[in-house]
Amino acid sequence: MPQAIGFVLLPRYSMIAFVSAVEAMRQANRLAGKQLYSWPLYSLDGQPVTASNGIEIAVDGDLDAAARLGTVALVSGIDVQKLEDRRLTSWLRRMDRQGADLGAICTAPYLLAKAGMLDGYNCTIHWENLAGFLEEYPDLEVTNELFEIDRNRFTCAGGTASLDLMLNVIAGQHGHELAAQVADQFMHERIRDQHDHQRMSLPARLGVRHPKLLSVIDKMEKALEEPLPRSRLAREAGLSTRQLERLFRKYLHRSPARYYLELRLNRARLLLLQTNMSVIDVALACGFVSASHFSKCYRDFFGRTPRKERGLPGSNNADIDLETAETPLRQVGGMS
Template identity: 40%
Template structure:
């Protein structure tokens, strides 16, 4: 089930392992169909179009699993007919899955209640704000009975390898993984994001502790003294660590994290500005707006490649 603006990488990583399983086994173990709201063709975020062959609402006898693949801004997508169709499929025993932003569509249809789920890390803050009662984890994929959720990207390949192993054994799953030069079959609970050391090119354990604490405390930012305490250095030494390794001070880095989160929430939810401000550590919507304007001005004034002053 392709939602307009779906991520082509996620779609291909989900379908191609099934094709490879057919080729390597020499048998038609899997076949699949495509559907999209309104029928016709489904257009990916990069503009590529895929023709559909099943209409939303149509009976699909023999279908064991249906995956909803979405990207872009899935929180803005609302199709009651699709939600009703998915609920009907679930009642008839079809396993329902969501890939990348697809869990948004499942949650809107009420299909994730009481199930642990995951989705792409970029969508998580807005998703948790809209569906606070759901059990969200930041894993590659989750299989919770007849519900499957996947963070997207190449994690869809890992999900499909797990399903192929369940369906037809580990030897075929390993063969498919090897076919795609995927030399490590990752478990569902593996982390989505790159380790902080690799993401920032930092190896200093003091700085890594502070970076992790910043990302975990956006709603209530930690004061500089507390951050310095985590690193077991003085506030002045913390400033030096940040400038030496990241090219900016801790205040600038922390502020950028909070502003990025606010941008995500504004793009993917209809939450009022005051609530977004509170969720990102700003005293008011006006304070958030001023911080965003200051960053925009700095970006316009800074030379290309410059980190700017803190």
């Protein structure tokens, strides 16, 4: 006692993901009347770190200073996949050889995966990064759980899921009663377990409760790479295509084709920003029949081309390789 859980804060880390974990431990100490946990803070170079919200946090030391700990968690946020730091990779492998428990919160599973620290382990990541992470590391066992604890690895989707991760840890180590008291202090109405959904339910997200419409949208979200024809979506929902059109117009103020296209374009944007996939591969992964069609749809919706989204050189005018390429990438029987 106390158990020390070190946090390595990376540039532009998620403040809520970090604070949610720390505050759970702080409150556990307070309610227990003794120090059950401590949370020393570290950065790559020992200098203060600025979170994605612009708040700067001082730390206790650099990576070398954290080497004596038995449990450490990386915390990151925006653009973590762009971070290249050989010291961090070497340090993670050294910590693993020492038998440390290694954790990653929010988008930090990217860093464990890059260092080979998630091979053979179940892991999770924030839902917004899930598609890109799966594309980058297709051989990993990635789930969409709130958090995963697999032997000496723990990963967490971030946000307030960090609170639930620590509440479950507190319950396992010091009893459910203490964990419930901590949750009550934060007006957290229940302690979610790892199998709770990361995202709000479709009815809550869309403000729609029509069961047939929701079933169609669920099928759309699960079939972005190979879009389903409108006739099939309607048939499987027990609707005519005309009824399907009316439902989308009434509740979502757009046609089914338009709604499906927007889903695919939003997925494409995440892949462009979070992975190193080529623009053509992104188009394929989001169900577009040609590169030129993808580029045109993307520019019409977001006001910039896919190449400009990434800030690639030569993107101020036309996307030469996309907008002049009329050869279909793949024949997809969807509403592209």
